[in-house]
Amino acid sequence: MSDIFSVKEETPAAYTLKFKKPFEYDGQSYTELTFNWDALTGEDSLAIEAELQAMGKFIVSPTFSGEYLVRMAAKACTPPVGQDLLRALPISDYNRIRSAARSFLLSTEQ
Template identity: 35%
Template sequence: MSENKTKTPAAEAGQTETVDERVYKLSRPFTFEGTEYTELLLDFDSLTGGDLLSCEGQMNAMSSGNEVVPVKQISQTYQALVAARAAKVPMDLIKALPGKDFSKILVRSQNFLLG
């Protein structure tokens, strides 16, 4: 399985730095349950069908009986669950992120799900 890496301007100038596209750099340091995070590794490629089904089951358990989700891939709850699974962090961490980071991470999750 290949890692998605792109060259940075430093690498293009002949230096050997690469950036792992799976790494999401938070807009500012974020502390959750006593641990400070500056980035999250969103390894969507490591997820299995079982992981996605488990996320769907969690989403169904979290929703009220009246909520209908016709396309789970566009549900923010499902996207957050998938992102948490890809980052190997609790869903509560994803929900506690600043809105800017939460939104950007969910876009990445949705791109994976709809890609």
């Protein structure tokens, strides 16, 4: 009977943001960005934390840190992009990516 209430949620393993118009950055044009969250590893997470610590920024909860999430998204992006590109996006697109990264982390904390 307890199996009836045991529901396993699917994790959002990937997210694709399609731009309304091409986004130009550093001589490149992007029509979409895809983020493969499942490709990330514990080593990626530790590298992000180490980078932030080296900058004097300490993260209490990666799930709610914009600095952590933008770096996580850059590591998950295919094709690879730097976090500087993500920071240059219009805020509405940046927030969609940040929300997708946060949703993925929240889905894995169960």
